[in-house]
Structure formats: C-alpha cells, structure tokens
Amino acid sequence: MGWGDLGAFGEPSKETPNLDQMAAEGMLFLDFYTASPLCSPSRAALLTGRLPVRNGFYTTNGHARNAYTPQDIVGGIPDSELLLPELLKKAGYVNKIIGKWHLGHRPQFHPLKHGFDEWFGSPNCHFGPYDNRERPNIPVYRDWEMVGRYYEDFKIDLKTGEANLTQLYLQEALDFISKQQASQQPFFLYWAIDATHAPVYASKQFLGTSQRGLYGDAVREIDDSVGKILKHLQQLGISENTFVFFTSDNGAALISAPKQGGSNGPFLCGKQTTFEGGMREPAIAWWPGHIPAGGVSHQLGSVMDLFSTSLSLAGLQPPSDRQIDGIDLLPVILQGKLIDRPIFYYRGNELMAVRAGLYKAHYWTWSNSWEEHGKGIDFCPGQSVSGVTTHTQEEHTFLPLLFHLGRDPGEKFPLSFASEEYQRAVEHISGLVQQHKATLVPGQPQLNVCDQAVMNWSPPGCEKLGKCLKAPESDPKKCSWPH
C-alpha cells in the first residue's frame, strides 16, 4: 500500500472511512518511512529495529539490488538477531503473527522460534498457483504446522479476484484479542495482512464496491477490518491499554497499476525505488486517552521505530549489545516533540539517499535497468525526471542530487549545485553519512543463495494432510535479483 492510498492522505476516491477515523482519533504521521522499498527487508527491519544491511536482509549478488524471500531462498532471519516478540516475552507478552511472515521459511526461521507464540498465515507471498512439481504452492501455517496451501485449501480466484483471506485474518485477530483480554495477559499482535499485494484479492462482499477497481476493493476490506479491530478493542474496554499503529512495508507497486497497484500520492515512483514513492508510507498511531485526537506529526519516522517504541511501552530497554536504528517515538506521540534524526534510504547493499530535515540527498539514482524497462517493467509509469529516474545506476557521491521535500515533495527539481542552500544542506548530510558509514558493521547477507530444494515441498504437518511433495536435488545457486 502506498502513502496516497488512504482518504486521510488525499486518495481522491476517499474510501477509507475507518482508517480516516483512526487518524482523526489518533495521530497522523506524514513523514514516516520504511527501511527498504521491498517487503522482506522492510519486515525484518520492523521486527529487529535495525536496518536490513545490519540484520542481514540484503544481497551482495549485485550492487544496489532489492532482494526478498521467495521460496527458493536459503537464508532467513539469523538467530543472532533479537526480534521484538522475543524481547516482549520478558515483560510477559503473548505474541501472535497473523499473515505474511517473510523472514525465511526453512525450519530454523519459523516465527515461533523467534519469539512469536502463535501464527496463522504464510511464510511467503501468495504468488501462484503453482503446479507442485516445478514449484509447490505456498503453505498456510497454524502455529508449528501447515494447515493447507494457497490456491488449494485457501482459494484465491485470480479471474474474479475473490479470496476470503482478509476475513480469516480478521477473525483470527478478533479471537486472539478476546482470548488475551479474557486471560488478562498483555499481547503483541502483528497483523500482517497482504490483500493489496499482487495478485490482489478481496472477499465477495467487497468485490466491486470501490471506485478504484479490485485494488480499491482490497483497500476497503482492510479499512473495514481495521475498523472492526479498533471497535473490538473498545467494546472489550481495552482500547486505552492498547497501542495500535497502522503502516505499510513499502510504497505502492506502480508496476501493477492501474488494476493491481495503488497510489503514492504526489510522490515520485513506487515500490522497488528509493524515491519518496517507494519508501514514504501511510502511518497512523492510535491510543485513545493517551494520544490527543487529530494530531499530525512531521517527525521523520521509520518502521524500525515501532521496535523501540513498543519496547518502551512495555517498560523494556532496547538491546545494548548492538546498533539499533529505531528510536522511541513516545515523546513524539504523547508530548508532540520532534526528534532530530536522519532517514537512510537503502537499496540492497547501497545507501542510495539520505533525508535530514526537509532535504534529501541522492548519492545513487536508479529506477530499473533499460533491459527490464524494455520488458515493460516500470516502477515510475508516466513519470520521468531527467537525471533522476535513471535507468542506469548513476553515482552522485561527490555531488549528490539534492531536493527540498517541502517545496518539491515530488523530487522533480534538484537544487542548483552552485547555491548556498545546496552547499549548506549537503555539508550537513554528508557529515551524517560519514558518521553512519564509519560505524556500520554489515550483517552476513542472507539473501544471496537460492536452491529449489528448500522450497515449501514438505512443511511440518504436511504428512497429516497428505500434502508432502518430493523435493528436487539440492542445487544451490546465486539468486538473481534484477532490480
């Protein structure tokens, strides 16, 4: 989902009354970022509070390439990483993930081995259907074991776009919340639904209800579900004890537009890129009785801050034996403070850009290669900014491209290199970069090796369902990451 997909963020169909209401009752973040323009690294950053380049969710197979966890990926979240749910356990929290995990699907990466107590959902994207010979359909887990596969037991009708998955995920969320309220145990729910990810789907009752086509139907169902979750918290009388945050893991995938792609509002390009459209996210904090209603914040925020903020809410300290990139947003949320901090825009192993205040400096620009572009893959459809949306990787290290995001949120008018404003801003940002790079210890890259043998052939529990498949011989190779 993109920054521009909610009514509160200016989507012209204005079809998200529940999320808009959540914003009206809580705090809207207008300058909130993900840590990667792609799913897996973004989610790894959210749960570890660390940049993907530190937690290993990146590749060195190519320069500045986006990588994730398709089912032939060998790597996943390293044991050495401390995840938010692992830490929350120390404060007695029960942790559940509903939906897409995406931090590796091999046994050692299972979410219940990394702090979650419960899981209902899938390890990978709902791509498919596959033939179960070349490639198995993605399993859906309940806790330790699979309970079926997408397209087989959990239907997604690619023709009509119908799938009731969001309803299943919603019911799981409501049930979990009820159970936790009854047992009076604190809980962390990571509700990682993925209906707006291609192939986009919605339940029957939402199909055709949006002005925006199937994508809009999916957004409406998510909006409706969030409304039901918030209402449930209120009806159980625990809304004033429950902090809720809504955001997305990357910008709208414009490559899927207009049928299956969303909106990044006035921002440049989309998912896969380090322009604002790829990494600025819708974000809403909600906590009645604590967050003043109708708040708006220009705090530069990050999904990694949800790690630190959640620990703070639980009365815990972040780990002190490693670099944490997230910051505690509670002073921002509760007292309206603004904390000075930069935003680092990584693509794979490369620091592409840095934002400090209203300035953003691009050290590298790239949308995608001419070769991919020639195949019709376009992350910036209808947009073309000379020297900015480049189809070759362009280095600007010694003369970064600088934008003022207040006057030019769409990154269309680079500041003149000769201006005093340029000199001042770049000097400041370059200092931040130097400091960042000097202390950076990259993690072991997890997304380099792919092997057909590690696919979801025989997930735990498959035997009970008669759904075990025969894996091919192991044949590890460097993964190919074209973007």
Place this chain on the structure above:
Amino acid sequence: MGWGDLGAFGEPSKETPNLDQMAAEGMLFLDFYTASPLCSPSRAALLTGRLPVRNGFYTTNGHARNAYTPQDIVGGIPDSELLLPELLKKAGYVNKIIGKWHLGHRPQFHPLKHGFDEWFGSPNCHFGPYDNRERPNIPVYRDWEMVGRYYEDFKIDLKTGEANLTQLYLQEALDFISKQQASQQPFFLYWAIDATHAPVYASKQFLGTSQRGLYGDAVREIDDSVGKILKHLQQLGISENTFVFFTSDNGAALISAPKQGGSNGPFLCGKQTTFEGGMREPAIAWWPGHIPAGGVSHQLGSVMDLFSTSLSLAGLQPPSDRQIDGIDLLPVILQGKLIDRPIFYYRGNELMAVRAGLYKAHYWTWSNSWEEHGKGIDFCPGQSVSGVTTHTQEEHTFLPLLFHLGRDPGEKFPLSFASEEYQRAVEHISGLVQQHKATLVPGQPQLNVCDQAVMNWSPPGCEKLGKCLKAPESDPKKCSWPH
C-alpha cells in the same frame, strides 16, 4: 491553487488547518472542476453559469488556445451576459468583489456595470513592475475609481515576496460583512484573492512560515484569512444564514514550481491543460446548521454550479432565455444526492475532453508546443505519458483516449480500444458530445484583439492621484496566444 494544495486533499505538509476545519464542518467536493484551465474564462464561467465558449471568453485566433485578459485585451464581458450579482440584486442582495476581476478592464466591463455594488481590487493580474512607458502598472480600484497602482502604491517586493495585499483583502471582507450584518441586508461577497498566482506573495507575518517556501506562505495566509472570515460570520451570529464556498479558478501552475507553483496531488499536469491537474479543483462548501459536518461528495461539480446554486439559495430562477451550464447543487449539499451530468473540458474554442461518471474521454490532447517546450515552458514537469501529454495537438475524435479516473486518477493508462469497457463508455460519452455540440451556440469571441492603446494608462480617478499616463496610438492586432 491546485487540488493537492490543502491538507484535507493530501498536501504532505498539511499546513491548512482552517480550510481543513472548514471541510470537517462542511462538505468536501472531490470531483469539482473549473470551466477552463485558465483564469479569465474560468471566472467568466463562474459569474455567468455558462461555458466560456458561450459567454465569449475564448479566442478563435488559434485552435485550442488558452486566452485571458492581459491589459492590452480589447474585449471583456459582453453586456448581453447576465452575471450572478446582476441577478442577485433582484432579491435585494448587496454585491461586492474583492480582488481580481479579470473580465475586462475597459470602462464598459467595469464590475459595477455588471451587478457589483462595491469593488476593491484590480482588473488584471498583478504582473509587473512595469515602466509606465511601454506598459503601465496595474491599477487597484475602490469602486469606480483607481486608488493607486501595484508596485507603486500597493507594494509587492519581488525579492522577498512580501506584500500585504491578502491582509488588505481580508480586512475589506471583514468590514463588508460587518456592514451588511449591521444593515441586515443580504450580501454576496466574491473574495477573489490571488496571492498564489505568480509573482507569489505573502505578508511579512507569514513569510518563511511554511515548509513549502513562498508558495506555501501564500497558502497559509489564505488559509488563515478564510479561518478569520468564517469566525467573523460566527461571531456576528450569521454563519447559519451564510453559505460559503471555497474553490480555485484553475489547477496549480506547475510551470512556476517549485518556488511559485503548487500541487495538483496525484493528477496529471497543471494549469493550461485539460488533464485533471489543470481543471480539478479543491472545493469546500460550508453552511453550519444546514450542511452535515464531515460530508464528502463525489458529485461532478463545476464552478458554473455556484451561479445556479447561489440563485437557488436566493430564491431566484436562472435565466430561461439562454443555455445555463451550471446546475443547482443544493440537493447534493443538503440531501446528499448525486446528479448525473457530464463535465466538458474546453481549451479555447475546442472541446478537448469529456467526463461522465468515472470515465474521461480525450478528443484532443496537447500540453504545449515543442517550440514553447524548448523555451523551458513545461505544464507537466517530470510527467510524460506516451501519446497523452503530447506536444503537438493530437486529434482522437474517432478513437478517443479513455481513462477510468477511479482506477487511474493520474491519466496514465488509457483503456484498450478493443475492450468492451471502452466501447460501452465511449458510446455513452459520444452521445453526450453529440447532444452538446448540436445545441451549442458559440458566443462572439472576446479575446481575439489586443491593442496597446487600451492598457490601464488612464483609469478613472487617475487625475486625482496624478497617475494618468499617455496612451500610445491605437494599433489593434490579433492577440498572440501561444498555449
């Protein structure tokens, strides 16, 4: 000002608390249009309820060219046109225009000859400063006579962007409202401020207050002023008797971006074009006690509707001796109805595009000429949609380019000519076009002839101020309209 310039419409700096509040208390129109992508024709349409091609505010000097009223224009609003204030007089209204008139500056076009009782403002744009030899500075009028000239008596500092004009216009508005309330006479106030028109200006107290630079400062001052006007109505106890509508006369002028140009949100291109960015406008209706708070409407609306709606509010009928293009929006505003009607996108003498429902068909496409583009004039900076943002005038009459504005508000993905959806929608829209063209009686074009002799050399009142200038010999020529 553009659709995307208000916080309520998703401007990322969210700096318009008063207009956002106005929307929260009133009704937000998301699909509201001007009648021309340029100032004069748009304003002529607002005040006559008729398309510029009917009321004469267009040119036949070139095909599909935008024209307006610079000070060498010979034409203006014809006496045969009935303006809103002329009609409102019949119901006892006192009418005032504050700010830019723009319907002709020669004596016969004076606003007080066309129904207004009072005027404080200027007949043309605040371009300049001029040398008063080649070209006089634009006069500012109080009622029948000039009281000074821009840059001379009404300062605009082009270096700092400082000018206190919006404050003057605000005070005029507050005073007029107070006076009318005291005399218990109904009033129509046309508050036509122009601070966001290049050269952009703001008062000292607003300079540097926006994240968006000078343009944002101007928006903030307008926002603040609207807040003060609404508060004034409330304090005088007449807010429940006063209908207020906020909108703009064309999309943001992206040619002036980023320093002096605004935002059209997710829409394509800007002012001068018939893409959504050129003609879809921010629009808010406010009338406490009558309009339900927080309303949102997808009614296809037009500035011309303000003519019909205002007459309806005053208990008057629109003239029956001519074609009126505006419709009465009261059923929409008060009862939430949706009225089926198309939107016609004209550029000069050409019907470029038509919207019906969520479909928009382009019969002609043009941004600007290669020649102008080569001079750095760009109405679509950073945007380029192949076959859509064309630099030659492209006719699509027999196979219109069709967009679905719900799925694709940015007009980036034309529907396939072969699709059933295309056939159905184009058939419907072509019927509307046929009907429209069959009954269209174009007015006498007013914007064809220019003459240096008609400039504001010696406006009435100049002698009292010693500000009369000598006009050159009359030398009427065809005006040159490059866009």
